[in-house]
Amino acid sequence: MKRETAQPLQNVSFRPWNRRDIHVLARLARELYAYIESIDPVWRTSPGAEEHLRGHLLDLFTARHAMTYVACDRQEIIGFITGSITQRPPVILPHRDGLIDNAYVNARWRKRGIGTRLCRMLLAWFTEQGVKEIRIHYQVSNQGALRFWERFGFRPWTTQAHLWLSGKSGPGT
Numbered sequence: 676m677k678r679e680t681a682q683p684l685q686n687v688s689f690r691p692w693n694r695r696d697i698h699v700l701a702r703l704a705r706e707l708y709a710y711i712e713s714i715d716p717v718w719r720t721s722p723g724a725e726e727h728l729r730g731h732l733l734d735l736f737t738a739r740h741a742m743t744y745v746a747c748d749r750q751e752i753i754g755f756i757t758g759s760i761t762q763r764p765p766v767i768l769p770h771r772d773g774l775i776d777n778a779y780v781n782a783r784w785r786k787r788g789i790g791t792r793l794c795r796m797l798l799a800w801f802t803e804q805g806v807k808e809i810r811i812h813y814q815v816s817n818q819g820a821l822r823f824w825e826r827f828g829f830r831p832w833t834t835q836a837h838l839w840l841s842g843k844s845g846p847g848t
């Protein structure tokens with residue numbers, strides 16, 4: 676069945692990040708964290724999260740082993756994806772691989788192919804860098820993310836488990 680886009684993407688452009696984007700990207704990354712928090716009670720964001728995210732993104736930008744692609748509606752950033760190349764312990768192969776850090780598209784712009792386009796750009800960048808294996812972490816409760824990544828061929832691989840001690844079932848209980 677042919678998919679209809681609600682709104683044409685003719686004004687949407689895609690480009691690599693620059694330093695001036697970091698402020699906005701930290702705000703969008705904060706929105707992403709709030710979204711995860713809304714579907715997963717274990718995931719909680721600390722006060723000052725946006726500032727921490729800004730610092731993290733600045734570190735990635737400065738270290739130059741990372742790349743972010745942004746989608747813009749005219750000048751406004753409406754989505755982004757960040758990936759970095761990680762060095763792994765020498766006992767493990769491969770010695771370096773790619774890690775997708777964050778992927779987020781503003782809710783108003785989802786399901787129009789923007790996330791797919793951003794992801795393809797990042798995978799092409801990893802390939803150019805000689806990276807052959809990519810990892811991504813996502814919450815098992817994030818069914819939309821699971822579907823999205825599986826379309827690219829990602830398959831669940833390790834499991835991280837969580838326990839509330841003393842029979843607690845949540846942070847406030």
Ligand SMILES: CC(C)(COP(=O)(O)OP(=O)(O)OC[C@H]1O[C@@H](n2cnc3c(N)ncnc32)[C@H](O)[C@@H]1OP(=O)(O)O)[C@@H](O)C(=O)NCCC(=O)NCCS
Nearest residue numbers: 678679778779780785786787788789790791813820822823
């Ligand atoms: C995951 C996310 C980045 C995907 O971005 P997106 O722009 O919606 O992605 P796409 O539009 O390329 O693809 C999403 C779905 O829309 C469908 N789609 C793509 N183009 C479409 C179109 N033109 N019309 C209708 N549907 C379309 C895709 O087939 C895909 O279907 P799926 O549900 O089977 O995966 C976005 O949904 C998001 O920000 N989610 C909240 C945050 C999040 O969970 N991030 C990932 C953390 S790991």
